[in-house]
Amino acid sequence: MPDLTKTAVDSTAPETTAAVAAAGVAGPAIEKPRSLWGDAWQDLRRNPYFVVSSVLILLLLLITAFPGLFTSADPGVGDLKNHFLQKPQLGHAFSPEWLGYDGQGRSVYARLIYGARASVIVGIVVTLLVTVLGGIVGMIAGYFGGIVDSILSRLTDIFFGVPFLLGAMVVMNSFAERKVWVVVLALAFLGWTQIARVMRGSVITIKQADYVQAAKALGAGTTRILFKHILPNALAPVIVVATISLGGYISAEATLSYLGLGLSAPTISWGIDISDGANQIRVAQHILIYPSIMLSITVLAFIMLGDAVRNALDPKLR
Numbered sequence: 001m002p003d004l005t006k007t008a009v010d011s012t013a014p015e016t017t018a019a020v021a022a023a024g025v026a027g028p029a030i031e032k033p034r035s036l037w038g039d040a041w042q043d044l045r046r047n048p049y050f051v052v053s054s055v056l057i058l059l060l061l062l063i064t065a066f067p068g069l070f071t072s073a074d075p076g077v078g079d080l081k082n083h084f085l086q087k088p089q090l091g092h093a094f095s096p097e098w099l100g101y102d103g104q105g106r107s108v109y110a111r112l113i114y115g116a117r118a119s120v121i122v123g124i125v126v127t128l129l130v131t132v133l134g135g136i137v138g139m140i141a142g143y144f145g146g147i148v149d150s151i152l153s154r155l156t157d158i159f160f161g162v163p164f165l166l167g168a169m170v171v172m173n174s175f176a177e178r179k180v181w182v183v184v185l186a187l188a189f190l191g192w193t194q195i196a197r198v199m200r201g202s203v204i205t206i207k208q209a210d211y212v213q214a215a216k217a218l219g220a221g222t223t224r225i226l227f228k229h230i231l232p233n234a235l236a237p238v239i240v241v242a243t244i245s246l247g248g249y250i251s252a253e254a255t256l257s258y259l260g261l262g263l264s265a266p267t268i269s270w271g272i273d274i275s276d277g278a279n280q281i282r283v284a285q286h287i288l289i290y291p292s293i294m295l296s297i298t299v300l301a302f303i304m305l306g307d308a309v310r311n312a313l314d315p316k317l318r
Contacts, residue, residue, distance in 0.1 A: 040312035043311070044312045047312070049304045050305065067113045084100065102276060125184050125188075129188035130245070134192035135199050138196040139231065139234070141200045142203030142207065164190055164191065171189060171190070243302065247299040257272045273291040
């Protein structure tokens with residue numbers, strides 16, 4: 001005997017569905033699965049370290065691109081009537097005398113604003129260069145293996161064995177005129193090894209995945225496999241290392257400039273100002289303190305950003 005109740009329910013199902021649709025009542029939403037980058041973005045938006053560091057970095061980039069919006073003083077022009085022994089006028093915010101003057105009568109505040117440009121340019125360009133160079137070396141070594149891996153790995157070990165700052169000093173000392181591009185090339189020449197190691201390890205793991213083996217079986221070429229299947233999945237750890245290293249390159253530039261082997265006048269740099277302030281530290285501490293604070297905040301912002309990105313991209317840290 002047929003089940004009349006079931007038949008009645010089935011017969012009314014289309015009418016019920018139509019009525020619900022006519023009433024404008026939406027059914028249960030089907031959430032699309034998010035990718036690794038989608039999950040990472042959701043985690044980053046809720047991370048206070050990412051928010052704070054991003055605001056600081058955006059402000060720093062704005063200062064770098066448009067320093068004239070923050071001060072009208074010329075950082076390279078000194079007036080000896082503005083003696084460095086005069087105390088900073090902390091009540092006159094954003095004025096040339098706000099943070100005092102240096103030994104040549106130049107505004108410390110103006111030099112802080114314009115000094116950000118050299119540091120940020122060096123940090124960003126060096127990071128891009130070492131990421132590209134180290135990424136290519138590591139990807140080739142990890143994918144092909146064998147004799148190619150052995151040669152590139154030994155080459156990486158040779159560069160990795162050179163102390164970073166000491167090697168940069170030797171390279172910089174070979175140039176008579178040390179401009180921004182010279183510092184960039186010196187730091188990039190020695191800084192690509194860590195990225196290469198990270199990329200190599202990531203590629204070795206990913207090339208054994210099923211989707212890579214399937215692409216090979218379907219006849220995909222080496223270039224397509226490397227840039228379509230392996231590179232997008234191997235970038236996460238490289239991005240983390242590059243973001244954290246960016247702050248280190250800014251610090252390295254300031255260190256070289258402080259030692260007199262980095263940027264030289266008339267280029268404006270926090271490292272140069274810190275070096276000048278060290279000579280006056282007993283009588284005018286503000287010349288040294290404010291560039292040091294600005295440098296520390298900048299490096300800390302990039303390190304915080306790198307830590308936040310690492311926590312978001314590593315599933316084991318969630």
